[in-house]
Amino acid sequence: MQVSVFKSANKLITGEGALASLAHELSRLNIKAPAIITDKGVSQSGALSHVTNVLNCECPIVIDDIPPEPEISVIEQRLARLKQHKVDGIIAVGGGSAIDSAKVLAATFDYTGNIADLFGENLVAGRALPLIAIPTTAGTGSEVTNIAILADPIAHVKKGIVSDHLLPDVAIVTPEMTLSCPKHITAASGVDAFVHALEAYLSVNASPITDALASKAMTLIFHSLPVAYANGHDVKAREDMATGSLMAGLAFGNAGVGAVHALAYPLGGRFHLSHGMSNAVMLPHVMRWNIGACQQRFIDVAGFLHLPVANKSQLEIANQVVDAIEALCRKVEIPATLRDFDISEDAIPLLAEEASKVTRLLRNNPRVLSKQDIVQIYTEAF
Ligand SMILES: NC(=O)c1ccc[n+]([C@@H]2O[C@H](COP(=O)([O-])OP(=O)(O)OC[C@H]3O[C@@H](n4cnc5c(N)ncnc54)[C@H](O)[C@@H]3O)[C@@H](O)[C@H]2O)c1
Ligand SMILES: [Fe+2]
Known part of the structure; x- marks a missing residue:
């Protein structure tokens, strides 16, 4: 170790x-x-x-x-x-x-x-x-x-x-x-917390300590975020979200976050999308890209999210994890594409140029991304 x-x-x-x-x-x-x-x-x-x-x-x-x-x-x-x-x-x-x-x-x-x-x-x-x-x-x-x-x-x-x-x-x-946190902030900051846990779990710097925190955080957030979104006064769901977010913070504060955050940064800097929204919109596209580099870790995540895995191939399970995460974002009514935020596809080269400079985070990602890879991921997010 x-x-x-x-x-x-x-x-x-x-x-x-x-x-x-x-x-x-x-x-x-x-x-x-x-x-x-x-x-x-x-x-x-x-x-x-x-x-x-x-x-x-x-x-x-x-x-x-x-x-x-x-x-x-x-x-x-x-x-x-x-x-x-x-x-x-x-x-x-x-x-x-x-x-x-x-x-x-x-x-x-x-x-x-x-x-x-x-x-x-x-x-x-x-x-x-x-x-x-x-x-x-x-x-x-x-x-x-x-x-x-x-x-x-x-x-x-x-x-x-x-x-x-x-x-x-x-x-x-x-x-x-x-309890008073508005619905759209509950959604965006809740998905941000989930991304912290997921990226920490997939990080090249993950350790048994950060894994324990990240895995529990994913379980708590995946199940309580839709409940807290539907009813902000549900104290149990708010408590699970607070604990999950804290554990996710401890996990990524030590293992780091990766390419979802790196590709989200320019969306905030250039187009003023909130941190949570920009992460949520990039999340499924970066994760589909990551599967090939750490399929077993995605299978672990299927377990943390309690997804049904019987009679499925390893690749199907990994893809099911990304589908479930995408469905979580839709449940809390986060727009699916960059087009929904009125961003033009003309911005892709500039976004990719800026994201490729976020090496502090890209170096934590389980799969190395070239600038061309980043262009492709942004294109998929439109
Ligand atoms: N330091 C870190 O580790 C770290 C990690 C992730 C994100 N960030 C940064 O955090 C910022 C985003 O923070 P955020 O998502 O928590 O949102 P936020 O702090 O920007 O708040 C968003 C809005 O929600 C309102 N709000 C928040 N809590 C409320 C409550 N309980 N009741 C009523 N209104 C409430 C605020 O008034 C504000 O208008 C970004 O700048 C992002 O870059 C920092
Ligand atoms: Fe974040």
């Missing part, structure tokens, strides 16, 4: 009622003047009040205008605003957009350079403020990963800041925070 390192938030607190531990965690981390980083959707839905109701300090600073899929300039502006206050810790409350922003803000509170210079791996010098992450989607897994993704509007791409200094001190993952 090759050597592998397992990274996570320092402490995970999960389950219904987990928010009750927030006050204790703030004292433990010696946070007396926290800033809450969130967004308008989360504050207006009432989800934020679950957090403010259990805080043991008065009048925290609340920055509640993080937009979805934030750009670098958003972080620079919020950092300038945050620095006007005496803040000694950060609580991130939101989906991946708010949590990623909070991770960068906590790391850069005493940093005077350009945020753009931190894109890449291990370029963050340290973290200035302690950080507690409370996800409201299920989800990105950002509460346990060492990456923050920001859009670069000039280059039209989404880029990652990768550093262990971004790993939160505490992640509090609880279904009540996701």
Whole structure:
């Protein structure tokens, strides 16, 4: 077995009622003047009040205008605003957009350079403020990963800041925070979580530890996402999604994601598809491509999804897995093709050019992709 390192938030607190531990965690981390980083959707839905109701300090600073899929300039502006206050810790409350922003803000509170210079791996010098992450989607897994993704509007791409200094001190993952999550966000972020688990399971860096997390995450998400989508107030389905998303985050935070994410990135950067939507639309096409490189792994996945396999050939089972995943996306009403998002086929060469540069993720994929292969996969997605 090759050597592998397992990274996570320092402490995970999960389950219904987990928010009750927030006050204790703030004292433990010696946070007396926290800033809450969130967004308008989360504050207006009432989800934020679950957090403010259990805080043991008065009048925290609340920055509640993080937009979805934030750009670098958003972080620079919020950092300038945050620095006007005496803040000694950060609580991130939101989906991946708010949590990623909070991770960068906590790391850069005493940093005077350009945020753009931190894109890449291990370029963050340290973290200035302690950080507690409370996800409201299920989800990105950002509460346990060492990456923050920001859009670069000039280059039209989404880029990652990768550093262990971004790993939160505490992640509090609880279904009540996701009950108000709107249907289309439940669908997109839920499929994103499934892709995290699947790509981690197929990754060339998978380990027995990430396999255990990824396989359970796939079982939980595959069965609970349609239920949570149909009835957002089904607490059991929301709890299974929250747990599945967390486990998927732990899996991909260590094994990495692959070509689905690499081909999704340019769709977000160029055409502003949300992270979840862009992954969902590329998912079946990349997976059909991957089958040849790791058929046995697809057969394992058929077991995790409880698909019927009797009297089927190995190739039929692997194809059935991709069909089932495609059917999951249709159940939660995610459009099937790039054409549905008004993207022209003329964009394929540009998309392929940009995707082929996402080597940080392509190198995790079980099958090597040339630029011509990427062109073919995008063409199939139209
Ligand atoms: N750091 C990582 O490991 C990682 C992994 C995957 C994705 N991401 C990034 O995360 C971002 C996407 O995050 P996301 O899919 O969680 O969505 P999001 O954070 O962009 O939120 C989408 C919308 O849903 C609303 N919302 C979220 N939770 C809600 C709730 N409980 N009630 C009411 N409204 C709610 C928000 O207000 C927002 O308008 C992208 O920028 C993506 O690149 C990061
Ligand atoms: Fe993702």
